[in-house]
Amino acid sequence: GDSVTQMEGPVTLSEEAFLTINCTYTATGYPSLFWYVQYPGEGLQLLLKATKADDKGSNKGFEATYRKETTSFHLEKGSVQVSDSAVYFCALNSGGSNYKLTFGKGTLLTVNP
Amino acid sequence: GAGVSQSPSNKVTEKGKDVELRCDPISGHTALYWYRQSLGQGLEFLIYFQGNSAPDKSGLPSDRFSAERTGGSVSTLTIQRTQQEDSAVYLCASSLRKQGIYEQYFGPGTRLTVT
Numbered sequence: 001g002d003s004v005t006q007m008e009g010p011v012t013l014s015e016e017a018f019l020t021i022n023c024t025y026t027a028t029g030y031p032s033l034f035w036y037v038q039y040p041g042e043g044l045q046l047l048l049k050a051t052k053a054d055d056k057g058s059n060k061g062f063e064a065t066y067r068k069e070t071t072s073f074h075l076e077k078g079s080v081q082v083s084d085s086a087v088y089f090c091a092l093n094s095g096g097s098n099y100k101l102t103f104g105k106g107t108l109l110t111v112n113p
Numbered sequence: 114g115a116g117v118s119q120s121p122s123n124k125v126t127e128k129g130k131d132v133e134l135r136c137d138p139i140s141g142h143t144a145l146y147w148y149r150q151s152l153g154q155g156l157e158f159l160i161y162f163q164g165n166s167a168p169d170k171s172g173l174p175s176d177r178f179s180a181e182r183t184g185g186s187v188s189t190l191t192i193q194r195t196q197q198e199d200s201a202v203y204l205c206a207s208s209l210r211k212q213g214i215y216e217q218y219f220g221p222g223t224r225l226t227v228t
Contacts, residue, residue, distance in 0.1 A: 046216065
């Protein structure tokens with residue numbers, strides 16, 4: 001079945017540091033890939049998405065590239081801010097009969113000033 | 114516009130009681146999902162509704178769990194005879210097929226605590 005593996009946290013960075021959160025997946029067919037973010041006390045928000053190989057999703061300075069050959073969708077940001085502190089979830093949707101999302105376990109990011 | 118709303122935001126119940134959790138999806142979204150977020154299991158799919166089709170209940174953990182979607186809009190998740198392991202945040206999402214994919218929008222969740 002489908003699965004998502006993302007690097008375990010917590011990740012602690014200083015402001016303006018470079019961020020990478022690794023995500024790899026196993027899926028049937030050609031899934032769509034997503035990063036969701038959950039800020040403290042808030043619900044899940046879609047951060048970015050990619051629907052086919054070599055697509056790059058981007059939003060709020062975050063980027064992730066759909067790499068079919070390595071089955072990966074790593075999240076990157078060049079310069080993090082304190083306000084980026086949150087839990088980040090990698091997820092996939094392989095379509096099928098229900099289009100459900102399969103999530104990784106989440107990575108807690110803390111950015112210190 | 115209005116996002117997905119859920120009620121109550123918090124629910125504390127005694128073991129063995131029944132609970133109902135409500136979800137109001139984004140207007141016009143045809144697909145509705147329930148997920149559960151718990152410390153041990155992460156985010157798990159529970160059930161999926163699409164239009165007037167029969168729901169996909171493949172993620173429901175036991176027959177104590179059931180869900181309805183009335184009029185293609187509001188949904189209610191019911192947990193009967195609650196157990197302590199049911200304690201979790203229950204998330205609802207709705208979606209519309211957009212550019213070939215179902216982009217899901219989540220509500221704030223209902224935190225259920227079973228004592």
